[in-house]
Amino acid sequence: MKLNIPKHIRMIIDRLIQEGYEAYIVGGSIRDMLLGKVPNDYDIATDATPDRIKDIFSDFKMVDIGKRFGTIMVIHREGEVEITTFRRDGEYVNGRRPEGVFFSNSIEEDLARRDFTINAIAYNEEYGMVDPYSGRTDLQNRIIRTVGCPKKRFAEDYLRILRAVRFSTQLGFTIDGNTYEACKEYREGILKVSMERIVDEFFKIILSKIPSKGIKLLEDIGILKMLLPEIIPTIGFKQKNPHHTMDVYNHTLCVLDNTPPIIHVRLAALFHDIGKPHTLTLDQDGVGHFYDHEKVGAAISRKILRRFKVSNDLINRVYMLVREHMNHHSKFGEKGIKRLIRRVGKEEIFHLLVLQKADITCSNEKASIAHILDREAKIRSILNEREAFDINQLDITGDDLMRLGFKEGPIIGRILEYLLELVMQNPKLNYNKILTEKALEKFPIE
Template sequence: IEDLSRRDFTINAMAYNVENGLFDPFGGKEDLEKRLIKTVGNAEERFEEDYLRILRAVRFSTEYKFSIEENTFKAGRKYAHNIINVSEERIREEFFKILLSDTPSNGIIILEKMGILNIILKELVDTIGFDQKNPNHEKELYEHILCVLDNVEPILNLRLAALFHDIGKVHTQVLDKEGIGHYYNHDKIGAKMAEDILKRFKVPNELIRKTTILILEHMNHHNEFSEKGLKRLIRRVGEDEIFNLFSLQKADIKCSNKSASIDHIIGREKKVKYILENKEVININQLNINGNDLIEMGFKEGKIIGETLNHLLDRVMEEPELNKKEILKDLAREYCKLC
């Protein structure tokens, strides 16, 4: 019983063996049936032993769709300010598990009510109650962000991009003479804010890159793309992230205005799938010519090699049938006359 008494929550303080069956000195089975997160013994004492347990209570509540028992919640709110003494790495692990749950917004809301969000993610708190002052947005900013968060797949960088995609709006609102809000460059500012937050959380650089590229590109759903433009988009975002971008855009649109259409994004997805399935050229390494071939043709080593290959890539992205070595050599010679 001494070992069980040091556990965090009653649902984690049960034991079982074949001879004696279930040993449940703190009522964990009953709390499981009630779907309740409750500390073992005195809640304040349990949290003082490890303040990360407050965040774990929120995580369990979010993951299992349990309620937090009243005294446990009150103690968590009382000691929430001590989360600052927990390492960023430990906070990050619990927070990311919340983000990957079925309905992460539930966890974010509890974090805010407990006073934890203001400590670990002040940038998001700043969006609460923020009126977007735009007829294309039916929700205030915080509600919109949580809606988008819940409506993308549970992929870490995608959920992070959903959480941060509009945090730059707080710092970019400009009202026109009709009082309508505009948010120029909020994608760029939001991406930089996300980068700073993720560096604070000490995450790998690759996760930062995969998150920020989605934020930087999320507003391009307003753009018209030619086939060549779509191929360039795939190059910028990456084949492994392009469909995550479309998922973010669809959720963003649906959570902005119920009557808004996502048909153009669905159409774009189909075109990109066709491009990738047919292995159409989108990168220099897919050309049937390379730098060594150009040097053998008499090109001097240097930046002209890269410039020529990029020119050939542009031509092939427009006309895939040009991707034959002899044709590319002719095109390279023609281009070099202009060098």
């Protein structure tokens, strides 16, 4: 079988071979090519040492991204390429990483240290395919299987359990039975893995085409309750409301699958109703209501994401979407819509609408998003017409007001807020001369 290798990758492999070394495309690059996909990047394995790699490619800019682990990045105009010396791992002592990494001269030995059979394939045009663990067969059968004994593989690095879930979710593959049982048996080991590594894999899972599959796998394996204990009360939680046909958990997974693969939008979808089990009340007819669940859910999402050690920017984006997701019930006039754009931001307003559409669509078969589409059209009109919804869009500034004789201080902010209210009501007032007159009329200078 011959694969279509990009010219710059073939050049790197050929140069290494000409210098007397072996060189192969390995790992996810080969996996993706065999699946008919174009790899995002290419990894090359060789028996050349890092110092020799640097000598051989001295005419290229290089980055030493892990020399002691044998990895040198060659910066080619067609893309960055990681070249790694064949390796074998020392003993794993803490379920996270080996005590040492040793260079090898055997591609088979290098492939033996990899996690799953579908990632333990190597290829070059001279030697063809090196597949000692039948990775191609597992690709054809759509199976995720560890290289060697799954218990040993997971005991080496417990993160591999999450990686099994991630590859199964991303590729739509089934996890091999023995591998799956080992996932369950060794799940507690996840607690030994750093939060940063866990979150990296978890985010890849929820950015998959059908993220609900990954969440259900995590639930069944028993990792979801460790990673996201806050979501467990939603499982099987009946909403007792005629507008909702699913329990909170399955509704949440539906919303998750129906939002775009943007990390803060997917997280907001996952957390948007997480406050419902804490806010259920029944009216006299036994109908369930969840007053302020969006506020409770926003607070819970912030707590979770702080535990995940993500950026404040991501926390704030998710918090805002969760807190605002119920405002589609509010009947905003034009000024109300402008206040909403100001509060949410013109960058995030359409993400909010996408979340709201998914939320409504997943409520019941007869649910309509017509009012969301109407609001979306109004928002686009406001933005296209460049109508003011924030102070910095006014045709008057704080400096202008101080030149009129107003003193620096809170009064400036009060005047600008007053003028913004007028302009949001009537965009034709947004001219410096008119705003100056309105300011002096409402706030006469003594």
